Amino acid sequence: MPPKARKRITEKCKLHQNSSKDDATENGSGNVQQDDTNQGRIKIPWNRMLMRFVLIGGLIFAMQMFSKQDDLVAFAKQDETVSNRRHSVPCSKDYADDIKKFKDCAPKHCGRVVMDGLIKDSEAKQLLKIAKQGLSLGGSNGGASILDLHSGALSKGDAFIDVYQLIDSQGLNIFTTKDFDLYKRVASKIQLAIAGEFSIPANSIHLTHPTFFSRMTNKPAKTIHDEYWHPHVDKETYTTFDYTSLLYLSNYGDDFDGGRFIFIDKKANSTIEPKLGRLSFFTSGSENQHYVEKVSKGTRYAMTISFTCNKKEKIKYPTLRK
Incomplete structure (x- = not known):
């Protein structure tokens, strides 16, 4: 492999490793989160997750109420x-x-x-x-x-x-x-x-x-x-x-x-x-x-x-x- 090509590959690998370390630091854990641009980083839909938590909480409350009513x-x-x-x-x-x-x-x-x-x-x-x-x-x-x-x-x-x-x-x-x-x-x-x-x-x-x-x-x-x-x-x-x-x-x-x-x-x-x-x-x-x-x-x-x-x-x- 030509030296110039090998150099370019080496530089890309270093960039990828540095990016992974930065993401791990931001996440506060050892799990590496991919970048959402060229590396396909996963974007967490916080609004959707919040809505799901609310819906689940409401469902649990309703189940408790019905359960209590059944337990008359x-x-x-x-x-x-x-x-x-x-x-x-x-x-x-x-x-x-x-x-x-x-x-x-x-x-x-x-x-x-x-x-x-x-x-x-x-x-x-x-x-x-x-x-x-x-x-x-x-x-x-x-x-x-x-x-x-x-x-x-x-x-x-x-x-x-x-x-x-x-x-x-x-x-x-x-x-x-x-x-x-x-x-x-x-x-x-x-x-x-x-x-x-x-x-x-x-x-x-x-x-x-x-x-x-x-x-x-x-x-x-x-x-x-x-x-x-x-x-x-x-x-x-x-x-x-x-x-x-x-x-x-x-x-x-x-x-x-x-x-x-x-x-x-x-x-x-x-x-x-x-x-x-x-x-x-x-x-x-x-x-x-x-x-x-x-x-x-x-x-x-x-x-x-x-x-x-x-x-x-x-x-x-x-x-x-x-």
């Missing part, structure tokens, strides 16, 4: 009879003001309770009839409708109307005096049960707004009022709430699928499967964050009855309007 603990199943089942939880700081203002009423201990049998089947069936009759005059375009006999609010389309004005304008006879007597009797039973379970005087808690019948179906949500499945805390939504109760008026698995009531807990969420006449109640603070599972089939009826320690937020029982 049944607090009360539909096919069992629960005379009185309690679960205590530490009280949140949400009652700080109530403890100062309403010492006798504010929760001394917090938790959740389920009872079957306190409300008779005949009473629950009559309340279901009242709910169906009232809600038949309206109904949301989405999957959730309410009937509030105190204010007269009735879901209609994407808004609310006054059910009593509608009844008057059309000369209808929907409700009777017996209906309202039953409503008061059932709410009073629940008030006494809450007072007994949480060791407070019964006359220290008062019925408060909103208290209403609800109907849930699998129709797609049209407004924010239809989106009942979001996790929430009652006392954050309604600051006057101290105790929340739910009376179920239809059966999970028979009248509807989905629609279970779910408490959000640290280890495993716990569920209540609705059952005609089943009563559940709980302290309203963030110790009992919860949501209702989406109804996938059928129709779910229930009655929400709320109580407050603040006498100024007390509402009267509804009566037949003439």
